[in-house]
Amino acid sequence: MHDDVHLTEGRVSRVLKERLWPAVHTLSTPVSVEWHELPGEPIAPADGLALTYEPVEVGTGWGPAWGTTWFRITGTVPAEWSGKRVELVCDLGFDVSRTGFQCEALAYTAAGEPVKSLNPRNQWVLVASEAVGGEEVELFLEAAANPLLLEHHPFLPTREGDIATSSKRKLYTTRRIELAVFEKDVFELCLDLETLHELQVELPAGPRKSRILQAMDDALDRVDLQRVAETAAAARSVLSGVLEPAAHESAHQIAAIGHAHIDSAWLWPVRETIRKVARTTSSMTELLGEDPDFRYGMSSAQQYAWLKEHRPEVYARVKAAVAEGRFIPLGGMWVESDTTMPSGESLVRQFLYGQRFFESEFGIRCHGVWLPDSFGYSPALPQLMKRAGFDWFFTQKISWNQVNKFPHHTFEWEGIDGSRILSHFPPMDTYSSQLSGAEVAKASRQFQENRVATGSIAPVGWGDGGGGTTREMTGKARRLRDLEGSAQVTWRHPDDFFTEARAELREPPVWVGELYLELHRATLTSQHLTKQGNRRCEHLLVEAERWSATAAVRGLLDYPYDELDALWQQVLLQQFHDILPGTSIAWVHREAVAQYARVATAAEDLIERALTALAGDGTVALSADGRSGAVVAAQPTGVVSVVEEGGTYVLGNELVRITVSAEGLITSALDLATGRDAIPAGAEANLLQLHQDFPNMWDAWDVDRFYRNRATDLREVSSISVTPDGLVIERPISADSSTVQTLSLAPGSRVLEISQRTEWNETEKFLKVAFPLDVRAEQTLAETQFGYHRRPTHTNTSWEAAKFETSMHRWVLAAEPGFGVALVNDSTYGFDVTRPTALTTEVRLSLLRAPRFPDPETDQGVQTHRYGLVIGADVAAATEAGAALNTPAREVTGAQAVEPLVTVSGEGLVVSSVKLAADRSGDLVVRVYESAGARTQGELRVDGRYGRVSEVSLVEDPLAEVSTEGGAVALGLGAFEVRTLRFHRS
Numbered sequence: 014m015h016d017d018v019h020l021t022e023g024r025v026s027r028v029l030k031e032r033l034w035p036a037v038h039t040l041s042t043p044v045s046v047e048w049h050e051l052p053g054e055p056i057a058p059a060d061g062l063a064l065t066y067e068p069v070e071v072g073t074g075w076g077p078a079w080g081t082t083w084f085r086i087t088g089t090v091p092a093e094w095s096g097k098r099v100e101l102v103c104d105l106g107f108d109v110s111r112t113g114f115q116c117e118a119l120a121y122t123a124a125g126e127p128v129k130s131l132n133p134r135n136q137w138v139l140v141a142s143e144a145v146g147g148e149e150v151e152l153f154l155e156a157a158a159n160p161l162l163l164e165h166h167p168f169l170p171t172r173e174g175d176i177a178t179s180s181k182r183k184l185y186t187t188r189r190i191e192l193a194v195f196e197k198d199v200f201e202l203c204l205d206l207e208t209l210h211e212l213q214v215e216l217p218a219g220p221r222k223s224r225i226l227q228a229m230d231d232a233l234d235r236v237d238l239q240r241v242a243e244t245a246a247a248a249r250s251v252l253s254g255v256l257e258p259a260a261h262e263s264a265h266q267i268a269a270i271g272h273a274h275i276d277s278a279w280l281w282p283v284r285e286t287i288r289k290v291a292r293t294t295s296s297m298t299e300l301l302g303e304d305p306d307f308r309y310g311m312s313s314a315q316q317y318a319w320l321k322e323h324r325p326e327v328y329a330r331v332k333a334a335v336a337e338g339r340f341i342p343l344g345g346m347w348v349e350s351d352t353t354m355p356s357g358e359s360l361v362r363q364f365l366y367g368q369r370f371f372e373s374e375f376g377i378r379c380h381g382v383w384l385p386d387s388f389g390y391s392p393a394l395p396q397l398m399k400r401a402g403f404d405w406f407f408t409q410k411i412s413w414n415q416v417n418k419f420p421h422h423t424f425e426w427e428g429i430d431g432s433r434i435l436s437h438f439p440p441m442d443t444y445s446s447q448l449s450g451a452e453v454a455k456a457s458r459q460f461q462e463n464r465v466a467t468g469s470i471a472p473v474g475w476g477d478g479g480g481g482t483t484r485e486m487t488g489k490a491r492r493l494r495d496l497e498g499s500a501q502v503t504w505r506h507p508d509d510f511f512t513e514a515r516a517e518l519r520e521p522p523v524w525v526g527e528l529y530l531e532l533h534r535a536t537l538t539s540q541h542l543t544k545q546g547n548r549r550c551e552h553l554l555v556e557a558e559r560w561s562a563t564a565a566v567r568g569l570l571d572y573p574y575d576e577l578d579a580l581w582q583q584v585l586l587q588q589f590h591d592i593l594p595g596t597s598i599a600w601v602h603r604e605a606v607a608q609y610a611r612v613a614t615a616a617e618d619l620i621e622r623a624l625t626a627l628a629g630d631g632t633v634a635l636s637a638d639g640r641s642g643a644v645v646a647a648q649p650t651g652v653v654s655v656v657e658e659g660g661t662y663v664l665g666n667e668l669v670r671i672t673v674s675a676e677g678l679i680t681s682a683l684d685l686a687t688g689r690d691a692i693p694a695g696a697e698a699n700l701l702q703l704h705q706d707f708p709n710m711w712d713a714w715d716v717d718r719f720y721r722n723r724a725t726d727l728r729e730v731s732s733i734s735v736t737p738d739g740l741v742i743e744r745p746i747s748a749d750s751s752t753v754q755t756l757s758l759a760p761g762s763r764v765l766e767i768s769q770r771t772e773w774n775e776t777e778k779f780l781k782v783a784f785p786l787d788v789r790a791e792q793t794l795a796e797t798q799f800g801y802h803r804r805p806t807h808t809n810t811s812w813e814a815a816k817f818e819t820s821m822h823r824w825v826l827a828a829e830p831g832f833g834v835a836l837v838n839d840s841t842y843g844f845d846v847t848r849p850t851a852l853t854t855e856v857r858l859s860l861l862r863a864p865r866f867p868d869p870e871t872d873q874g875v876q877t878h879r880y881g882l883v884i885g886a887d888v889a890a891a892t893e894a895g896a897a898l899n900t901p902a903r904e905v906t907g908a909q910a911v912e913p914l915v916t917v918s919g920e921g922l923v924v925s926s927v928k929l930a931a932d933r934s935g936d937l938v939v940r941v942y943e944s945a946g947a948r949t950q951g952e953l954r955v956d957g958r959y960g961r962v963s964e965v966s967l968v969e970d971p972l973a974e975v976s977t978e979g980g981a982v983a984l985g986l987g988a989f990e991v992r993t994l995r996f997h998r999s
């Protein structure tokens with residue numbers, strides 16, 4: 014017979030789009046619309062309902078960027094609609110391709126109860142499932158005029174990303190606001206046809222495909238395009254024959270979970286996310302009520318906390334659905350944080366505050382970590398997840414790799430200490446699935462463990478800016494539950510998926526080390542003030558806890574639980590994966606920097622209060638070391654004087670001798686004990702290099718490899734002078750930018766410290782500082798949470814070549830046996846390593862960038878850095894120098910020295926936290942880790958009277974009793990092991 018696949022496909026596509034979908038709401042009646050525009054910040058819903066409203070015509074422009082327009086809608090259900098499902102249909106000026114990235118609204122009843130959101134893929138609100146003719150309708154809409162920033166030509170600089178600079182023109186025009194009858198048969202026919210059409214596209218030529226095509230033609234023959242509602246049921250009856258055959262025995266099993274990846278801030282500020290969460294969750298609880306099989310998952314305790322505070326009515330619905338096991342809290346973290354940059358203690362607190370919130374609010378704990386979108390994953394995570402009580406990990410982001418395809422979808426991920434955790438990447442490669450035929454087929458086809466496993470996860474719903482799952486998606490899931498030719502789709506709790514995956518995969522493949530994202534490498538550098546604020550605050554909070562715990566245990570003051578919890582939660586929010594990485598709009602970073610300043614001030618106050626209590630009233634000059642927790646008599650400090658010798662400058666003490674050229678470049682850094690020079694003969698370190706930096710896309714996120722091809726060495730010096738603080742070098746960067754560096758060396762130190770103040774007014778540039786090192790290092794060691802990771806310096810494979818910009822915390826070390834050199838920093842995270850010769854290694858710190866999207870003014874103005882060259886360093890020296898730079902000793906005046914509350918002995922052992930227990934019992938919690946990467950023995954002592962001692966998890970759950978002898982706890986730790994001990998009040 015004559016067959017024309019394309020003719021049928023074209024027919025189905027056009028009829029669906031132009032006749033059937035529009036016929037879902039055919040009968041309609043106008044309503045009265047009134048409005049009140051608020052150009053500034055949102056107001057509480059009760060105040061919104063009480064506004065004075067003016068009549069407005071549909072078709073009127075509304076909403077300057079970031080403004081809120083309240084609409085009041087009133088109407089009457091026509092008598093002849095009795096018994097029908099009636100909905101309010103609203104098109105506020107939506108672009109269906111940009112859900113979550115533009116205007117949206119939340120509908121309220123006249124009593125102020127939130128009903129459901131309106132967005133481009135959800136343009137309706139239920140009025141009555143069985144309407145009564147003559148019924149009066151009154152609804153309010155809180156419509157947010159969020160500007161579309163990621164437009165069809167994305168990444169162009171825009172000033173719309175901050176209410177302080179955005180335009181006042183109206184961005185949207187209402188198109189349709191009316192009451193309409195929902196035609197269920199038409200809706201179901203649309204889904205039947207769409208599901209079958211998308212399935213057959215993926216099928217090979219053969220009987221199944223052909224029969225679907227024929228059935229679709231037969232069904233469309235039954236539809237009267239002018240009387241769709243009356244003929245839809247007949248058309249559906251023709252399709253039942255091809256919708257009934259069951260899936261194949263070996264069909265891929267998709268565990269679907271309703272989802273909206275709501276970024277806690279990104280192309281919108283935090284205050285808008287609060288409303289996005291309310292909109293999405295109100296719709297999702299509504300959808301849970303409509304479909305008994307549907308399950309929805311949401312991460313981030315912070316988002317639940319916002320809902321609880323700002324929309325308690327919706328929160329009550331969420332809470333009820335959580336109790337039924339259908340609304341599923343995911344991830345056990347405070348927010349979906351970045352994981353490469355936050356400190357070890359920060360990640361612990363992400364888990365602690367996340368899990369404690371879910372426990373106290375819902376009586377549940379999460380069993381897995383859910384981070385679909387963060388930009389790479391630290392190799393410290395497997396241990397931290399395990400020790401926080403999780404047993405699975407989920408992401409999909411590594412599918413965004415530019416070069417290398419990750420070889421597994423379900424696998425064990427092994428971290429720096431050898432911990433392993435079962436991990437899964439959905440083979441659909443998305444966290445916002447529509448359950449399209451293409452996505453479902455892709456999951457089946459791509460799943461790397463097809464030989465030995467049967468299933469994968471699909472997060473289903475509109476993401477990023479929220480929206481979530483739609484009734485169209487739940488309708489598709491119903492059809493795909495058991496359909497010939499398709500994978501089988503079932504709504505599942507991700508826990509159940511992982512339980513089955515564990516049973517199926519007896520010997521899962523293993524991936525060792527970091528999950529490096531071969532993209533978004535510049536997120537280690539963009540928005541320097543945000544990164545500096547994070548680093549500073551996370552150190553100050555750890556210090557504030559330590560001094561406060563010491564003072565509280567000694568009965569000198571009450572431990573500031575409330576203050577510390579609030580401050581930590583603010584820092585944790587800013588670690589969200591678009592804030593700390595520097596990829597949000599100007600507004601978000603402006604608020605983050607202000608927030609960090611408030612946190613730092615509050616933490617400094619707590620530290621001062623505790624130190625005053627501990628040191629007493631007096632006039633003795635003391636030095637408080639926040640790392641050891643001891644206050645001792647102050648020793649004379651200062652820097653060694655700089656000597657000028659024939660046009661060069663020399664800084665030297667008993668350990669090292671550094672020579673600086675007339676250009677302000679380091680030509681020699683001698684370790685006097687070994688006679689080794691850190692700088693290769695003829696090379697120059699502390700060389701600032703300026704690169705052109707215009708990536709192909711994602712400006713704040715990406716630096717593309719070709720940036721290296723064009724570099725300017727900044728050798729010009731405006732002045733160089735010897736001062737009491739050290740050697741001060743001023744140099745221009747360009748006509749508009751300049752920098753001042755102060756090089757100093759303390760007596761008895763092997764760290765040349767560089768304090769840098771930069772006036773930065775550049776466009777699309779990348780500033781690096783280079784340190785060529787006379788070390789043949791096959792690998793660099795870079796600090797991560799509670800340890801370090803090794804990365805090869807060569808580029809033998811495409812995997813290594815792709816890592817041309819990598820992460821560090823406070824230090825990076827290049828070493829050969831017997832001699833090494835480290836670089837330490839107080840506020841940066843990015844670096845690169847090259848091999849200028851086979852015998853030398855060049856390490857460059859990434860200091861500043863100047864991308865123009867999404868913040869057109871990124872990093873402009875004054876920026877400061879402190880970093881240092883550690884001459885003759887091993888891991889211990891690098892660890893010590895990095896910690897000292899980030900937690901410097903404080904000058905205190907008081908009456909007496911203070912013994913530390915906690916002391917630890919044993920090579921490589923570091924106390925990372927001394928605090929009182931989160932449950933406010935008054936118990937003392939001490940965390941210690943092995944920093945050198947070796948097994949070690951040691952002991953830990955607490956100066957105080959305690960009862961029993963127990964080992965606890967990172968979220969402070971009891972694990973085991975620990976024996977003590979003479980007040981000391983004996984420690985035996987594996988490489989990079991993190992151990993948390995709880996000293997119970999006696």
Ligand SMILES: [Zn+2]
Pocket residue numbers: 274275276386387477590
């Ligand atoms: Zn995201």
